[in-house]
Amino acid sequence: MVGGGLKDARAWLQERLCLGSIQKFVAHKTVPLHSATPWYFFGGITLFLFVIQVLTGILLLLYYRPTPSEAYESVQFIMTRVEFGWLIRSVHSWSANLMILSAFVHMFSVVFLHSYRRPREVTWLSGIVLLGLSLAFGFSGYLLPWNTISYFATKVGTDMAASLPWIGEPLARFLRGGEDVGGATLTRFFGFHVAVLPGAMTLFLLLHLALVQKHGISIPPKVEQEARRASKPVPEMAFFPNFFLRELMAWYAALGILGALAALFPWELGVKADPFAPAPAGIRPEWYFLAPFYTLKLLPSHVWLIEGELLGLLAFGLLGVFWALLPFWAVNRAGALRTRLVTGAGVALLSYLAVFSALGYWR
Amino acid sequence: MLWALTGATGLALWAKDSCLECHSGLSGDLQAPAVQMEHDVHARRGLGCAACHGGDPSSDDPQVSMSRARGFTGKPNRLTVPRLCARCHSDAAFMHRFQPQPRVDQYAQYMTSIHGKRIASGDSAAAVCTDCHGTHGVRAVKDPLSPVHPLRLPETCGRCHADPKHMAKYGIPTNQLAEFHKSVHWEALEKRGDLSAPSCASCHGNHGATPPGVATVAAVCGTCHILMQQLYDKSPHRPVFDAMGAAGCVVCHDNHAVLRSSPAMLSGPEAVCSRCHDATSAGGLAAAQMGAAIQKLNEALNRSRSILDEASKAGMEVSEAVMRTNDAAEALVKARVAVHAFDPKAVEQPVQEGLAAAAETYQAGADAMRERDRRRVGLGVSLIAILVTMAGLWLTIRRLESQPR
Numbered sequence A: 001m002v003g004g005g006l007k008d009a010r011a012w013l014q015e016r017l018c019l020g021s022i023q024k025f026v027a028h029k030t031v032p033l034h035s036a037t038p039w040y041f042f043g044g045i046t047l048f049l050f051v052i053q054v055l056t057g058i059l060l061l062l063y064y065r066p067t068p069s070e071a072y073e074s075v076q077f078i079m080t081r082v083e084f085g086w087l088i089r090s091v092h093s094w095s096a097n098l099m100i101l102s103a104f105v106h107m108f109s110v111v112f113l114h115s116y117r118r119p120r121e122v123t124w125l126s127g128i129v130l131l132g133l134s135l136a137f138g139f140s141g142y143l144l145p146w147n148t149i150s151y152f153a154t155k156v157g158t159d160m161a162a163s164l165p166w167i168g169e170p171l172a173r174f175l176r177g178g179e180d181v182g183g184a185t186l187t188r189f190f191g192f193h194v195a196v197l198p199g200a201m202t203l204f205l206l207l208h209l210a211l212v213q214k215h216g217i218s219i220p221p222k223v224e225q226e227a228r229r230a231s232k233p234v235p236e237m238a239f240f241p242n243f244f245l246r247e248l249m250a251w252y253a254a255l256g257i258l259g260a261l262a263a264l265f266p267w268e269l270g271v272k273a274d275p276f277a278p279a280p281a282g283i284r285p286e287w288y289f290l291a292p293f294y295t296l297k298l299l300p301s302h303v304w305l306i307e308g309e310l311l312g313l314l315a316f317g318l319l320g321v322f323w324a325l326l327p328f329w330a331v332n333r334a335g336a337l338r339t340r341l342v343t344g345a346g347v348a349l350l351s352y353l354a355v356f357s358a359l360g361y362w363r
Numbered sequence B: 001m002l003w004a005l006t007g008a009t010g011l012a013l014w015a016k017d018s019c020l021e022c023h024s025g026l027s028g029d030l031q032a033p034a035v036q037m038e039h040d041v042h043a044r045r046g047l048g049c050a051a052c053h054g055g056d057p058s059s060d061d062p063q064v065s066m067s068r069a070r071g072f073t074g075k076p077n078r079l080t081v082p083r084l085c086a087r088c089h090s091d092a093a094f095m096h097r098f099q100p101q102p103r104v105d106q107y108a109q110y111m112t113s114i115h116g117k118r119i120a121s122g123d124s125a126a127a128v129c130t131d132c133h134g135t136h137g138v139r140a141v142k143d144p145l146s147p148v149h150p151l152r153l154p155e156t157c158g159r160c161h162a163d164p165k166h167m168a169k170y171g172i173p174t175n176q177l178a179e180f181h182k183s184v185h186w187e188a189l190e191k192r193g194d195l196s197a198p199s200c201a202s203c204h205g206n207h208g209a210t211p212p213g214v215a216t217v218a219a220v221c222g223t224c225h226i227l228m229q230q231l232y233d234k235s236p237h238r239p240v241f242d243a244m245g246a247a248g249c250v251v252c253h254d255n256h257a258v259l260r261s262s263p264a265m266l267s268g269p270e271a272v273c274s275r276c277h278d279a280t281s282a283g284g285l286a287a288a289q290m291g292a293a294i295q296k297l298n299e300a301l302n303r304s305r306s307i308l309d310e311a312s313k314a315g316m317e318v319s320e321a322v323m324r325t326n327d328a329a330e331a332l333v334k335a336r337v338a339v340h341a342f343d344p345k346a347v348e349q350p351v352q353e354g355l356a357a358a359a360e361t362y363q364a365g366a367d368a369m370r371e372r373d374r375r376r377v378g379l380g381v382s383l384i385a386i387l388v389t390m391a392g393l394w395l396t397i398r399r400l401e402s403q404p405r
Helices: A002-017 A019-028 A037-061 A071-080 A085-112 A121-143 A148-162 A168-176 A183-215 A221-229 A239-264 A287-298 A308-324 A339-362 B018-024 B032-039 B078-089 B106-112 B114-120 B129-133 B153-161 B164-170 B176-180 B184-190 B200-204 B214-222 B226-234 B237-244 B248-253 B282-313 B319-341 B344-402
Strands: A030-032 A236-238
Touching: A002 A019, A019 A239, A030 A037, A030 A239, A037 A085, A037 A183, A037 A239, A071 A085, A071 B319, A085 A121, A085 A239, A085 A287, A085 A339, A121 A148, A121 A183, A121 A287, A121 A308, A148 A168, A148 A183, A148 A287, A168 A183, A236 A239, A239 B344, A287 A308, A287 A339, B018 B032, B078 B106, B078 B114, B078 B129, B106 B114, B129 B153, B153 B164, B153 B176, B153 B200, B214 B226, B214 B248, B226 B237, B226 B248, B226 B319, B237 B248, B282 B319, B282 B344, B319 B344
Parallel strands: none
Antiparallel strands: A030 A236
């Protein structure tokens, strides 16, 4: 009787939601099986952490108040009075950091496995936009607890934006909602963090996922060549359930790490921001902005006739554009892939980020 | 235009200064004044050498510029230095050019001081303006390089007062500077850079420097320690000390070596009270009672701070409790102030308030530590659940992949 009811319901849904075609698509979806297959997990882990961000963010919204007089106190209230509030806030903060770390791992795995190549150029570009949006999430969310470190880090960050030629001043004023970081900035950053960025992220995430489904998972050129030489097809694994269950294991592992970090190292609240107090010593941004931050610190005040900071920002801008256009300069005019050049550029960028982030952290 | 600045004192703000021009080219002691004048507060306001030494700085001929006919006086006699400085510094109209609210009572005050009185009696070894402020390189008091800047004043006074040879003929001790260096006041000045902390001039006066008399010591200390003075004035000690001719605060706290106060001053082997009160007397018992109460609050506060610090290091959010410890710390300060009423009942009230706040904050710290332990247990259980699920998933994968397709 019950079995029959379920069958009817399933048939009803299948007819209306076209579940059959989805089932068919999933049943035929495969994942290439080779020594680098585990790197494919990082896209899914990033997505999993984003979902955690959304869920914990919604819970935080129930208590958070985005005004300079209430923001710090409301986060303090969440941490001390709300049942499991400390866990929700710590998981939100830790998962934000782990998501960005996972996104970077995913990006570099795409570079080193050369998964950006035709016809996945737009997939790569949408991924770069997603990484940029993740960094913007981090920058806007950092200010929301309205503590001393976040306040002055935002001041430094928006000051950097202000040093850009032509657009600098209006851009900084737009970000701050005035001449300096204040209540208007907090309201704006809150708006970006909970409305603008999630909207943009959802759009680009859907595009990214749709393109991944459309083009399938890329097979590294080396694996392809080996298979061609051996006149054998590249081994594959069914996406569902084989790969999906493995991905689920990776999500559980990420959840375990996240829980351990949140429980053993709860995200600290710091001291409430005082705009009239002098900036404390050792102000530095989140770890993912440390490399450019430390580089800008090393630059002299002037290089020839140009301001050092401006020159640094322009160089980072150019580097960003160059990196975003990777799929286009990764192939020569004959259409051959410049694997060594791309791998070299990837190693150089990764080394720079690792070394300068470490120097920025310890110096 | 510069001539228009000629004051009632007859001093001129010179445009040309041949004194500086010539002396800059000399060497040794003759060059030093010209070099020092670079930082001189007078020179920076246009007052040249001639303002004090007379002469005609507009002439390049030393025979003319340094002639008696042009008013050259040479090196002023030490006994006349205060009067020389006072020509300008006691002239309100002249000083008004440089400051909207000038101070012009320095000379009058100086003449009331022991230094001024000795100078007036012809003792040229007594301090004159230049001994403290310098001669040619006189800097503003707020300048950290000025010898009378709060951070440097003790050393400046000590140049004479810590010199046994200089003080020999006056028969006064020379240990004041060494004693002051042990004091809580010097600690505040030097270690914390607190320029409002007292140094020599705060108690003795600067231009009217004089040792505070027995009757005025409490008033001197009370300029900063107001509540202590008020309580002391109403206490049973005041009439007794007055009758004994004892110098109030100094009896317990010393004068130059004012050490950090502690409950040990009230009871125990180093208690200052025991100098007069037998331990079994009413006074001795009252002192011991006050000492024990303050010690109890001190320990309770330290215990609270310690557990809150531990909780904070464990990542627990205890900032509200940490803030509340300020109430206990404030109560401790009040209790220590209340000691000056020399009545255990006066100490008891702030001690009880402080103990209540300390108990509350300790409880908050202990709760935070229990919460930390609960979180760790929760984490352990969650991790086991996650590992079991992962193992289940792995077994499922193994089972799926071992089945033939």
